[in-house]
Amino acid sequence: MGEACKVLIVDDEMLIRQGIINYIAWEQEGFQIVGEASNGKEAMQLIGEFSPHIVITDIVMPIMDGIDLVKEGKKEFPNTEFIVLSSFEDFDYVRSMFQNGVADYILKPKLNGPELLRILSRVVGRIPDLQHSGAAVKPERSAEEMLESMILGYDLALERAVLSDVLPNSQFVLVGIRGKDLDPNQLKTALKRSILEELPIFSLNSSDTETLLLLNFKPHQLEAIKLAIEYQALELIGTMWMVYEPFDSIDDMKTVYDEGRSKMKKYGFYLPNTSLFVYDNLPVENEKQANFDLNHFIEMFKDRLFNAAFTYLENHVDYLAGRFNNDSFEFKSFLGNIVFNIIVLLDAMKYNIEDLEKKKYGYFSTINEAVDVNEALEQFNGFLEEVRTIMLLGDKAADPANNLDKILAYIEQHYTEPLRLSEIANHFHFNASYLSSYFSTHHKEGFSEYLNRVRIKKSMELLENSTVSISNISGMVGYSEHSYFCKVFKRITGMSPGSYRKELQVHHENEEKDLSSLKK
Numbered sequence: 080m081g082e083a084c085k086v087l088i089v090d091d092e093m094l095i096r097q098g099i100i101n102y103i104a105w106e107q108e109g110f111q112i113v114g115e116a117s118n119g120k121e122a123m124q125l126i127g128e129f130s131p132h133i134v135i136t137d138i139v140m141p142i143m144d145g146i147d148l149v150k151e152g153k154k155e156f157p158n159t160e161f162i163v164l165s166s167f168e169d170f171d172y173v174r175s176m177f178q179n180g181v182a183d184y185i186l187k188p189k190l191n192g193p194e195l196l197r198i199l200s201r202v203v204g205r206i207p208d209l210q211h212s213g214a215a216v217k218p219e220r221s222a223e224e225m226l227e228s229m230i231l232g233y234d235l236a237l238e239r240a241v242l243s244d245v246l247p248n249s250q251f252v253l254v255g256i257r258g259k260d261l262d263p264n265q266l267k268t269a270l271k272r273s274i275l276e277e278l279p280i281f282s283l284n285s286s287d288t289e290t291l292l293l294l295n296f297k298p299h300q301l302e303a304i305k306l307a308i309e310y311q312a313l314e315l316i317g318t319m320w321m322v323y324e325p326f327d328s329i330d331d332m333k334t335v336y337d338e339g340r341s342k343m344k345k346y347g348f349y350l351p352n353t354s355l356f357v358y359d360n361l362p363v364e365n366e367k368q369a370n371f372d373l374n375h376f377i378e379m380f381k382d383r384l385f386n387a388a389f390t391y392l393e394n395h396v397d398y399l400a401g402r403f404n405n406d407s408f409e410f411k412s413f414l415g416n417i418v419f420n421i422i423v424l425l426d427a428m429k430y431n432i433e434d435l436e437k438k439k440y441g442y443f444s445t446i447n448e449a450v451d452v453n454e455a456l457e458q459f460n461g462f463l464e465e466v467r468t469i470m471l472l473g474d475k476a477a478d479p480a481n482n483l484d485k486i487l488a489y490i491e492q493h494y495t496e497p498l499r500l501s502e503i504a505n506h507f508h509f510n511a512s513y514l515s516s517y518f519s520t521h522h523k524e525g526f527s528e529y530l531n532r533v534r535i536k537k538s539m540e541l542l543e544n545s546t547v548s549i550s551n552i553s554g555m556v557g558y559s560e561h562s563y564f565c566k567v568f569k570r571i572t573g574m575s576p577g578s579y580r581k582e583l584q585v586h587h588e589n590e591e592k593d594l595s596s597l598k599k
Contacts, residue, residue, distance in 0.1 A: 083111040084203055085129060089122040089136040089148065090164065099135065102192040110199065119143025119151070126156050132206055133182075133199065137164045153180035160202050164190070166286075184231060188286040222246075223281045226293060229329070230283060230336050242329065245279060246295045252325040253336055254292040254308060255343045258318035263290045266311075273307035276300055293332070301325065305357060312355040319347055321356040348407040349400065351451035365401035371413070373420065380424050385470065386505045389463065392417065396459070400452050407452075414446050414459045421466055430473040435465060483521045486514075487529075494533045495557045500526045534558065535571045542580045549576045 083106070090096050096115050105112055113129040116122035120143045122134065134152065138145035149161050160182040182202045185194060203209060222245040256266060263282035270292065271280060279295040294304060305322065312320040323339030326332065339358075346356050353362070371392075379388035399410055422439055425432045442462050449455035486507060490498065500518075503526075504511040518526045534556040541552045553564035553576075568576050 082209060083109055084133060084199070084206075084209060085111050085113045085131040086199070087114050087116065087122060087125055087129065087131040087134045088112060089116045089119065089134060089140070089145070091117045091137065091140040093117075095137070095164075099190075099195065102190075102195050108196060108199075117141075119145065119148030122148055123151060123155070126152060126159060130156075131159060132209055133160050133162060133202055135162045135164065135185075149181055158206075158208075160205055162198060162202060186227070186284065223283060226281055226332070227283050230291075230333055246329060248278065248295045248297050250296050250298055250301070250325055250327055251329060251332065252294050252296065252301070252304065253323040253332070253339055254294065255321045255323065255340060256290045256292065256318055257288065257343075257347060258315065260287055261285070261290050261318075263292075266290060267292065269311055269314075270294075270307055273310050274300070274303050276303065291336070308357075309355055319343075319351075319354055319356075321346070322358055324358045342404070345406065346403050347451070348410075349403045349452050351453060362403060364403040365398050367402075368395075368398050371395045373416075377420065377424065380421075381428070383506050389467075393463075396456070400456065410452065411447050411449065411455055414455060415443050418442050418446070418459070418462055421462075425466065425469065430469055432469060435469060438465075483518075486518070490530060490533060494530065494537065495555065497557065497559065498530060530557075531567050532571060535568055538564070538568065538576065539572070539579065542576060543583050549580070552576070 086105070088096050088099050090099075100112060103110075113131050114125045116125055118140045119136070122136065123143070125131075126134065134148075136145045136148055140148075143151075145163055149163070152159060152161060157180075161180065163181055163184045164187055165184045166187050182205055183198050185198055222242060225242060263285040267280045267282055271277070278297075278300060281293040281295075283291040283293055285291070296304060308320055308322055312318065321339065321343040323335055323343075326335050342361075343356070346353070346361070350356075350362060356362075376388055376391060379385075379391065396414070399405065399413060402410075418439065422432060422435060425435070442458060445458045446455050449458065486503060489503065489506065500515055501511045504514045507514070515526060518529070538552050538556045541547055541555065542549070545552075547555070549565075550561050553561045556564075558564035558567075565575055568574075568579070572579060574582070
């Protein structure tokens with residue numbers, strides 16, 4: 080009587096653990112489940128206590144995940160074999176875990192009794208001191224299973240002869256497909272029917288939302304394959320197809336898959352409504368521009384140049400949305416960083432952001448979880464609209480006298496410039512017509528009249544205290560036309576600039592005479 084193979088099951092979801100337990104008749108097949116754990120830390124304790132031969136573990140878990148469990152487990156218990164449960168998205172992790180001693184993997188979408196028993200029986204063969212009592216299970220794998228293992232980086236040196244028999248042609252191409260309720264067998268059948276020539280097609284790493292097809296073809300068949308895929312992409316509404324770069328050695332499949340799938344994820348995020356991407360005819364992305372200057376944006380915001388700040392921001396967001404080869408994480412991180420900085424700025428500028436503070440984590444979460452660029456931008460633009468509303472309400476509710484003092488101080492600082500009411504409205508985030516009415520109501524005169532009085536007052540000081548020519552003085556106080564300056568000067572003071580200067584000179588001369596006579 081042989082020895083039962085002891086197995087530990089590790090997954091943070093109880094339903095997954097129970098499902099695995101109920102897939103096969105463990106004792107009848109020569110296996111014994113010695114325990115369950117919900118994370119890597121618990122698993123390490125149970126391994127030390129029960130010395131299982133095999134540990135079946137999920138990758139993503141709290142406290143200690145599957146990656147760290149394999150590392151630590153192989154270090155402390157080198158004779159224990161690990162099998163990882165992998166979803167389609169976990170492939171990058173699984174590849175790295177093979178280097179840390181993983182014996183095999185099981186794709187979650189394909190997890191069932193026969194598959195589980197087949198993997199367990201194959202791993203049992205790696206344990207030299209175990210005289211297994213289980214029923215004989217043939218460890219042979221299908222060609223598709225071998226190819227799936229190659230994509231994960233699994234060494235198939237002993238099975239190359241089998242693959243050579245099922246891959247007779249010299250060229251290969253991978254086709255990624257995304258959609259809902261995908262049936263890989265139907266996809267293979269439809270594609271074979273469209274190409275009209277017999278060629279091997281394999282479905283790899285399939286789930287109901289994502290499928291990978293490997294086509295083994297002769298060079299002259301490539302154009303027919305492209306046309307067939309284009310037809311299927313048009314026929315199957317709601318699917319996205321990508322034709323990866325063709326290759327001529329099956330050893331290159333893993334590299335091509337890694338590069339192609341990364342590109343597929345990026346293009347799928349930025350162009351969610353495009354149904355087909357082909358390696359040699361990909362959409363042209365925006366040309367590279369200068370990086371976003373966050374300090375410049377913050378300074379414009381602080382200076383209340385809100386329209387300019389938002390225009391600068393929105394232009395850069397539009398640019399980023401057209402950089403299809405950038406990772407979606409970078410795009411989402413940029414939006415999240417802007418959300419954070421704007422909230423900090425609003426708080427520093429004394430706007431009421433109580434409601435926004437409550438919502439900010441919701442904005443961070445929804446932007447981060449957005450499945451495509453449109454969903455991310457919908458959330459971000461909604462945030463900007465809320466910011467604009469907060470600023471508009473805050474400015475209208477502020478103390479009128481305080482606002483007016485700021486506007487008057489701004490005019491005093493910038494009167495030499497070609498000031499316009501619209502520019503000041505933009506600066507203080509007012510509507511121009513609202514500001515005109517506001518100015519007249521609270522200052523008892525219009526904007527233009529007040530600006531003229533400020534400029535004429537400054538010119539009077541220059542006429543009195545300097546020898547600068549009158550034509551130069553008109554430019555120094557903000558008038559581009561000398562004649563208009565003289566006209567405004569006379570209307571406000573009752574005399575021309577020249578007469579005003581002469582009168583001042585006569586007045587000074589008389590004062591000097593009176594002073595001289597007093598001294599005598």
